[in-house]
Amino acid sequence: DFIATAEDIGSVQQMSAYIIEQSCLQLSKWRSFAKGASPSHSAWANVTLHINLSLMQIRHPPLIVQWQAALKKYEVPAAAIQLEISEQVLLSADPAIAKVLTQLKVIGFELCVDDFGRGHSSLSRLHQLSVNALKVDRSFVQALGTQQGREVAKTIVDFGHSANMTVIAEGIETGDQMRTLLAFGCQQAQGFWLADVLPPVAIDRLATAK
Numbered sequence: 001d002f003i004a005t006a007e008d009i010g011s012v013q014q015m016s017a018y019i020i021e022q023s024c025l026q027l028s029k030w031r032s033f034a035k036g037a038s039p040s041h042s043a044w045a046n047v048t049l050h051i052n053l054s055l056m057q058i059r060h061p062p063l064i065v066q067w068q069a070a071l072k073k074y075e076v077p078a079a080a081i082q083l084e085i086s087e088q089v090l091l092s093a094d095p096a097i098a099k100v101l102t103q104l105k106v107i108g109f110e111l112c113v114d115d116f117g118r119g120h121s122s123l124s125r126l127h128q129l130s131v132n133a134l135k136v137d138r139s140f141v142q143a144l145g146t147q148q149g150r151e152v153a154k155t156i157v158d159f160g161h162s163a164n165m166t167v168i169a170e171g172i173e174t175g176d177q178m179r180t181l182l183a184f185g186c187q188q189a190q191g192f193w194l195a196d197v198l199p200p201v202a203i204d205r206l207a208t209a210k
Contacts, residue, residue, distance in 0.1 A: 157184045
């Protein structure tokens with residue numbers, strides 16, 4: 001696990017500062033592609049970015065200031081960035097963690113619970129932090145070929161809707177998985193069936209293609 005390794009060797013804070021800076025820079029660039037472009041490029045004005053936020057990052061005091069500075073520098077709205085947290089972060093009993101997450105929400109960031117269903121999420125915490133979205137863990141997506149797997153996935157999607165959250169499926173690898181989740185009402189998805197992982201320069205080419 002990349003984040004766990006970074007935490008073990010003590011490089012999370014340097015990596016976090018770099019990610020914050022580069023994320024805002026790249027998002028500003030992608031959104032600029034919509035300016036003066038053809039109608040087919042107009043959607044880039046609303047492009048958003050998902051960024052993982054680890055427990056160690058949240059415990060790093062300069063986090064809020066770093067985000068505020070980068071948002072201002074690159075003129076990016078906080079609402080265009082969704083911060084993904086684990087169920088471990090969501091369930092943390094540390095009041096300092098809840099304070100930082102609340103501050104991020106006040107700034108305008110959206111919160112998403114990553115790998116939802118793998119742990120033991122608290123319904124009250126989801127409500128207290130006004131979580132915007134949840135990601136259906138890939139293990140449930142891979143189990144869609146079984147009746148039990150489909151029932152579990154649909155239960156998670158229905159729960160997300162009932163809590164007024166956007167539901168995102170991760171790890172889509174087949175068209176059947178995509179069609180099943182769309183039928184369940186899943187609003188967003190990611191996975192190799194939709195697209196390979198691309199470096200920023202490849203996305204730049206897609207954004208500027210005529």
